[in-house]
Amino acid sequence: xxxxxxxxxxxxxxxxxxxxxxxxxxxxxxxxxxxxxxxxxxxxxxxxxxxxxxxxxxxxxxxxxxxxxxxxxxxxxxxxxxxxxxxxxxxxxxxxxxxxxxxxxxxxxxxxxxxxxxxxxxxxxxxxxxxxxxxxxxxxxxxxxxxxxxxxxxxxxxxxxxxxxxxxxxxxxxxxxxxxxxxxxxxxxxxxxxxxxxxxxxxxxxxxxxxxxxxxxxxxxxxxxxxxxxxxxxxxxxxxxxxxxxxxxxxxxxxxxxxxxxxxxxxxxxxxxxxxxxxxxxxxxxxxxxxxxxxx
Ligand code: ATP
Numbered sequence: 001x002x003x004x005x006x007x008x009x010x011x012x013x014x015x016x017x018x019x020x021x022x023x024x025x026x027x028x029x030x031x032x033x034x035x036x037x038x039x040x041x042x043x044x045x046x047x048x049x050x051x052x053x054x055x056x057x058x059x060x061x062x063x064x065x066x067x068x069x070x071x072x073x074x075x076x077x078x079x080x081x082x083x084x085x086x087x088x089x090x091x092x093x094x095x096x097x098x099x100x101x102x103x104x105x106x107x108x109x110x111x112x113x114x115x116x117x118x119x120x121x122x123x124x125x126x127x128x129x130x131x132x133x134x135x136x137x138x139x140x141x142x143x144x145x146x147x148x149x150x151x152x153x154x155x156x157x158x159x160x161x162x163x164x165x166x167x168x169x170x171x172x173x174x175x176x177x178x179x180x181x182x183x184x185x186x187x188x189x190x191x192x193x194x195x196x197x198x199x200x201x202x203x204x205x206x207x208x209x210x211x212x213x214x215x216x217x218x219x220x221x222x223x224x225x226x227x228x229x230x231x232x233x234x235x236x237x238x239x240x241x242x243x244x245x246x247x248x249x250x251x252x253x254x255x256x257x258x259x260x261x262x263x264x265x266x267x268x269x270x271x272x273x274x275x276x277x278x279x280x281x282x283x284x285x286x287x288x289x290x291x292x293x294x295x296x
Pocket of ligand 1: 183184214216219220236238240243244245248250272276279
């Protein structure tokens with residue numbers, strides 16, 4: 001059968017206002033466009049992995065508002081199994097995003113239903129135990145993230161952690177993480193080392209056996225306890241139109257390739273191709289490539 005991946009994470013509706021210059025406190029500006037875009041790091045990684053060719057199950061929660069229906073439909077449409085996606089009375093998670101003329105953004109995330117996922121059910125733990133990999137991020141309550149990672153560890157399931165949004169991590173979570181995938185900013189938050197990803201990668205190996213630091217258009221760096229000297233993987237040179245969700249596309253594809261047993265360097269090259277395809281198209285989930293496109 002197909003490779004199985006379980007994602008334990010957030011679903012958010014992104015509410016995006018496009019403006020020339022973002023308003024300061026107390027100021028009102030007129031923008032030129034508004035969009036509602038299904039997102040959340042968990043849901044984005046689930047869609048990326050499903051499109052990359054895995055059988056994906058999503059554990060999380062949406063609310064009883066109309067955003068909840070649309071978030072469910074988006075996951076279902078991408079072939080993600082949502083039997084374990086709860087519906088919690090109240091609003092869905094939302095991300096309120098202001099994007100200015102330079103593409104810079106300011107974001108407020110309100111967890112909504114995501115905040116209700118404080119512990120896992122027996123069925124959640126069984127779904128994790130059956131997977132080849134568990135994908136986690138930091139947009140659900142830490143108690144559930146930790147419970148999921150511990151269930152994965154007990155069952156020999158590889159845990160891949162995206163430490164976003166950036167924050168210091170409890171040592172119990174790092175202790176059950178197999179592969180950590182921070183971007184440059186998150187790596188700096190975790191290590192206190194900025195501007196030197198090689199040194200940050202080496203420092204992170206004190207906490208986890210393997211680490212990939214993503215570096216945007218500059219590609220990524222891989223280091224492991226078995227081979228501590230960081231290895232760089234370049235990103236294909238492409239013209240980026242929208243990098244939203246590049247990191248989630250990268251992680252989703254990487255998880256699929258690794259779960260299929262491909263060697264790390266092959267898996268990183270394949271994930272880099274997937275992310276490079278996604279940045280050439282607008283949107284997050286909508287821009288994620290399918291397996292045949294990545295292979296090509
Ligand atoms: P985002 O928050 O935009 O989803 P991120 O900050 O989590 O992204 P990045 O390090 O910016 O993660 O990007 C992840 C990966 O996507 C990179 O390692 C690279 O492979 C690919 N990527 C990002 N930007 C570009 C680009 N301009 N050209 C080619 N590949 C890119």
